Each structure stands twice: as C-alpha cells, then as structure tokens.
Amino acid sequence: MLKNQSKIPDSIKNAFAPDEFRANGHKLIDILADYIQQASSGSLDYVLPPVSPDEMLELWDDKLPAEPAGNFTEIIKGVLDRSNHLLHPRYVGHQATSPLPLAALCSLIGALLNNSNAIYEMGPVTTILEKKLIGWMSGLIGYGSNTDGFFTSGGTLGNLTALLAARQSGAGYDIWTEGCKESSKLAVMVSEQCHYSIKRALQIMGLGEEAVVPVPCNETFNLDTDKLEETYQKATANGKKVIAIAANACSTATGSYDDLEAIGAFCEKYGLWFHADGAHGASALISDKYRTLLKGIHMADSVVWDTHKMMLMPALSTAVIFKNADSSYESFSQKASYLFEKDAREEWYNLAHRTMECTKLMMSFNAYTCLCVYGTKFFGDYIDRVYDLTKEFAQIISQSPDFELAVEPECNIICFRYLKDQCMDINGLQFKIRKKILSEGSFYIVQTVLKDKAYLRCTIINPLTTIDDLKDLLDKVREVGQ
Template sequence: MESPLQKAFSSDSFRQQAHTLVDLLADYLEQVQSGSLETVIPYKDPEENLTFWQEDYEQGQGDVTEFFRKTINHSIHLHHPRYMGHQVTPPVPVSALAGMLTGLLNNGMAVYEMGLVSNPLERILSELLAQKIGFDNHANGLLTSGGTLANLTALLAARAAKTDVWENGNTEHLAVMVSEEAHYCIDRAARIMGMGSEGIIKVPTNERLQIRTNLLEQYYQEATDKGLQVIAIVGSACSTSTGSYDDLEAIAAFAQKHQLWFHADGAHGGAVVFSDRYKHLIKGMNQADSVVIDWHKMLMAPALTTALIFKRGDDAFKTFQQKAQYLWANQHSKDWFNSGKRTFECTKLMMSVKVYAILKAHGEQIFTDNVEYLYDLGKTFATLVKARPNFELALEPESNIVCFRLLHESASLNELNANIRKRILEEGKFYIVQTTLGDKLYLRVSIMNPLTTETDLVALLDEVERLGKVVAS
C-alpha cells in the first residue's frame, strides 16, 4: 500500500492532474479570446475575498482540480483584451508550460552543478540583450526577480565601483541623481543603501515629464556643495506614470563629464531594443554602465523575470564578494556559471528557461511584433481620445501607456475621474488604473495585451462617458 508521501509523488496522479489543468487553462484562453468571458476582474473587497478562502481552507483536503478552477475564476484575467491596467504581460502560453517544467525540476542556480541548464541559458539571453542594446562583447549580465531587485543590484554595483563600502562601511555621504518621475524603487534602493532623503537628488521634469537635463549641472553642484558624493545618475526608459523616455544621450554625456555611474532603468520601455521602429527612443542607452529590462512586461514572459546587463561584465562581480566555501572554492574568480556570486538570490528560479522557451517556439520576431503592436495601439488610443471633445489627453504618448480624463463643467474633475475608475473596477468589464500628474488625476491605461484591438479602446471610452454621466448625476 502506498504511503501518503509515495502517493503525492505518483506519476499517474500527476499526469491526470496536469492534463486536467491544461484543459482548464486552454478553456480559459478560449473564453477570454472569444468574448464569452465578460468580466476582466471579479472584484470583491478584501475582507469578502479573505472569508471566501478561509472557508475553502476550513473544508480541508479535497479535489485539487476544484481549487485550480476557483483560482482561475477568482483571479484578474490578464489575457482578456480589456485588461489595460498595470504593466504586467499576459504570458505566452508556451512560457507557462516552461513554468510547469521548471517548477517540477526546481533546479537552483547559485552554483553551476545546480543550474546545468539555466546558467548557460541565462548567459545566452544576457548576451542577446547586450547585443541589442549596442554593447560590445565585454558586456554581460544576469536575471533576477523583478525590476526593484535589479535596480538595487545595479546601484550596489555603482557604489562598489566608486567606493569601498563593502569592506570599510560608509565613510562618505553618498547620493544618486534621479528624475522626480523615476520609479519608486530607485528611491527605495537608495534608502536601503543608507543614503537617506538627502542622498536622493530628485531633478524636476519638463512638460513631458522627462528629466530636465538642463538642470543636471545645477543640482549636481548644489549636492557637492552640501558635501554629498554623487556616485550615479539614473535615466528612465520609460517613466511608469506616463511612459515618457528621458534623454539618455544627454544623461550619458553628463555622467561621463563627472565620472558618474550611468544606470538606465528600462524595465518597461527597454523592450524597444527589439524594434527598429521605436529604438530611437533609447538613443544613448548603449553608453550606460548598467541597464535593466523586464522580460515579464512587453517581452511576454511570466513574472518575475528581469535582466540586468552590465556594459563591463566584470562589474557584476564587484557587488557581492564574500566567502561561501560550501558553494564555491574561490570567492574572487569571475565564474559566469556560478550566478550566486552576482545576485541576492541563491536558490534562484530557472527563469531563463521560460524566456528561452519563447525564443525556441516563436523566434525573436515575436518580441518585435508585440512591442510595435502595443506602441502603435497606444498612438491609436491617443488619437481616439483627442477626437472626443469631452476628453483630455495628458500628453502625447511615446509608448503603450496613455493618460487621459473625462471633462465635465459642473464636477470636480479629480473626484469625477476617481469615481469613474472606482465604478469600472467594481463592474469589472474593463481594468484600468489611475495616476496623478501634478495636481490632476488622470485615468491611465497600459496596453499590454496583443489581443486588445481598437474596438476595445472605443468601447472603453464609451464606458467612461456612460459612467461619467452616472457619477455626475
């Protein structure tokens, strides 16, 4: 008789459950594409959702298929064409299959013998991105779990290149320069590194919410006059709120003049390295010391899969230098195949397998097609907004992120649009978010799904107008 442990590892049971799950997911994909699944987000308030899952837990052991079905039904549907919210991709199905594969194999990556497949694939993917950025063959990089962790790792490398904090601790008051529109994780990283509020030099933006490069010299001099040692400057490619690209060429020239580390945060918009049509937006990125690009945004891999590429591959090894005799014999050797020397993560997921599966199944062109379709659709949506006199476009989009709002003579526009967004969330037919630019609240869409069409965008504007009348009355 099988023990409970033996039964848990039964190949027959796994085969049956896996087939059932694939059928459920295939049905889900068919429903969201055919339009038979009307709801994008089955929204419930947090306490109601908690109660639902507590009751499920209290039922004890049961049919795992039913749990899978509940998970699908109670989740937000990123593959739905009317999902236009946060910057998370609907993954290509083959990458989800790779996720099942790697989830079962569960190979770590810190040392080569634990990552026999994923370490070489990670190098191949890093070299692919380095080549696309325009780096030479001295460049290299790594994958890590998300842009926040990648940006922190890049700034730690910048600190290691400019100071000897690792051995001697903080002896200077260090600082980094960023746009006031930079992603919040840059601010968080600087604080984690002990720079404090004063060490985060936030440079104002222009009317397009791009860093004002004409102010860089002034802000740098003010910082040095205060006794701060500026070690790095960060360029956004693109900003999170509006999808605007900083002038990376001007930032590169400034960084070179003052011998600063130049880091380009291309977590979202760096994907245009695959597009000849839009690559001009990142002109100057090839002069950066480090670059972050998320595979899990417009490059269609499951979250979290972020690339951190160094112009000089050896810089990746300066961040973490410590002994771990049970992992590797020589702490100072630059082993690309022992990824634990370059990242926070030790037992790292086999994330490279998920990206590589997309390349093997569909080729590099799928990245180009996706980026260009989404960016083109962003321009189309802006045109649709401008064609309606009762809408206001925040600014002409450079990417697939578009900010707009409904106008009304008798209403507080911030309150009106916030309530429209609340109604959209509760009704669940669309999913969009909101952002505040200056003192104005805007509705914000990130067009992430290649299954979204102009028809869906027209329907969104119609829905916003309808709800605007309901809210205003």
C-alpha cells in the same frame, strides 16, 4: 528499480505517481485551455471580479485539513474564477503582461525541475541560458564584448543590484566591507519620475533619503537634461558626493523615455555611473521601428530589463546587464565556502556571487524557449503593435473634446482624463469613474496623479486588445462619468 522503495508510505508514493500527474495534468491543461479561450475572447463576466479583500478572506478556508480533503480541480476553478484576468483584452491596467501560454508551460517545467541556479550544479541549463540571453540583450543595447549580467527577481531587485555596483564603484573606498561613512554623503541623481524602487534601493543601501537628488522633468515627463548641471552643482555645493544618475527608459507613470545620449554624455563629463532603468521600456530595442527611443543606452554602465513586462513572460524575470563585466561582481562580495570554491570572477557560472537571491526561479528558460520557438521578430512585432495601438488611441482621445490627454504617449502607457461640464472636482471624478468601472468589471484600468491632476491610466500590454476595445472604454468612461 531502486532498493527498498516498497517501504515508502503509499500516500507519498501516490503523490509522486506518474499516472496521478498525468491524470491531473490532462485535466489541468483542459481547464486552462478553456480559460484561455474564455479570457482572450472576452467572454468572462469580469476582468477583475469585484471581490473586496474582506470578502475574499471569507471565500477561502482558514483551516488546512490534516487528512486529504481538497479537490484539485475545484481549487483551480476557485483560483481562476476569482483572479484578475490579464489575458482578457480589456485588461489595460498595470504593467503586468498577458503571458504567452507557451511561457506558462515552460514555468511548469521550471517548477517540476526546480533547478534553482544559485550555483551551476543546481541549475546547469538555466545558468547557461541566462548567459545566452544576456548576450543577445547586450547586443541589442550595443555593448561591446566585455559585458556581462544575469537574471534576478524583478525590476525592483534589479535596480537595487545595479545601484549597489554603482555605490561600490563611486564610494571611493570599499563600502561593501567598511559600510557607509557619515562623512561620505553619497548621492544619486534620479529622474523626478523614477520608479519608487530606485529611491527605496538608495535607502536600503543605507544612504538615506538625503541621497536621492531629484532632477526635474520637462512638460512631457522626460528628465530635463537642461537641469542636470544646475542640479549637480547644487548637490555638490551642499556637500554631497554625486556618484550616479538613474534614468528612465521609460518612466512608469507616463512611459516617457529620458534622453539617454545626453545623460550618458553628462555622466562621462563628471565620471558618474549611468544606470538606465529599462524595466518597462528596454524591450523596444527588439523593434526596428521603436529602437531609437533608447538611443544612447549603450553608454549606460548598467541596464535593467524586465521580460515579464514587455516580453510577454510570466513574473518574475529581470535581466541586469553591465557594460563592463567586472562591474557585475561589484554589487555583492560575499564569501560563502559552503557554496563557492573559488573567487567570484573565476566562477562566472555560479551566479549567486552576483545576485541577491540564493535560490531563484528558472527564469531565463521561459524567454529563451519562446524566443527560439516564435523568433525574435515576433517580439518586435508585438512591441510595434501595442505602441502603434496606443498612439491610435491617443489620436482618438485628442479629437474628443470631453477628454484630455496628459501627454502624447511614447510607448504603450497612456494617461487621460474625462472632462465633465460644470464638474467642480475633476480629480475626484476620475477616481470615481475608475471605481465604478472596476465594480462593473468591464475593464481593468488604473489611475495616477501628475502635477496635481488625476488621470486614468492604461497600459495597453495585451496583444489581443483592439482599437474597438479602447473605443468602448472611452464610451464606458463617458457613460459612468455622466
């Protein structure tokens, strides 16, 4: 027993009391186990409860009590009742996953240990687990032994981190120290279908919108590699210094994989940095069946790979992996004597040298544990299941004359629209259908616009979703559309 603990106020002692934790924890696990049962069996009333932002504002107290007043279980139930239920098999919306319950338990451990690994001392285990996971992912990419990386908070930050390294590598001077020079006109060629975080990263980096050089896509929304030369020459003739190409592996809207081999060869020809945004699609590397979608990814200088999308992990947990270990130190060159003792490269274990964050979640721990417990094959089988299911769904849509597919799905993202006879505003109809379905709460789906045509968009990300759920979705769209 440590000395003088008797002087600690009872309210503080009680908040940290193991018995209080045990009692609350048992209650919590019971509530969550019931929730998993209800959500995954589809017996909840709504996928997304139809509560507007203004109504939600009214449902929660403005004033926080000065004295103990809140009931833990009531607050949890309020959160569960009013949230979007990603564990529901009829959640087929954005690319946020139905997390593995075991991963959620790991998050609890992460929250309690709070070993935020800015530096090794503050998160010794999770620092090393990051390295182990990066090693496994690098192997799947096909990188050699001189590779390195780390985890960061989301694909958006991952893209920024990788592109900062690309900027440092291609600027021709120490842009991190000297800042952007007006004369340099650095630019990055990006797929017309790139995620908005790529453009945002270039603007955050001070390169401006001018730096974004879009490469047109083909009819299936893959970057059109026949347009690379022309786009590059035009940008160069306009005085821009193209330093990199950012490719989709795969794209957000339609899940289209760019031809990484051809883009890699083009980058080699002109000495450009090659960045592959695999936030959604890099997980297909785990699948024997779908790995070929990423042929050529080993040519990329940097890869971003979210485990909170297609590896069933809770948000956020993104790997940023560099072909050349040295590049992983190029994004940031901050000196902070209160944190670091030596040069960044001598302190490979102090990851804040290389990440935007100082404090960050114990984000490698969830994936590492689940990979150990369930085995890597489990994750490959998951990819196969949802990619296959999406293709089966596409086949049904193609055979239905009242539906139109935007494009054959390459992965588990699918866009389609309902065609109603004599409807003058087919685009408006899709938006109305989505709104109505959401108001009923039977499914959660999203929408997108491609070449001026509106589509309903689904990401079939929950492994518990079945073809019957998807057939019911088409029936629901028909019913509402009529």
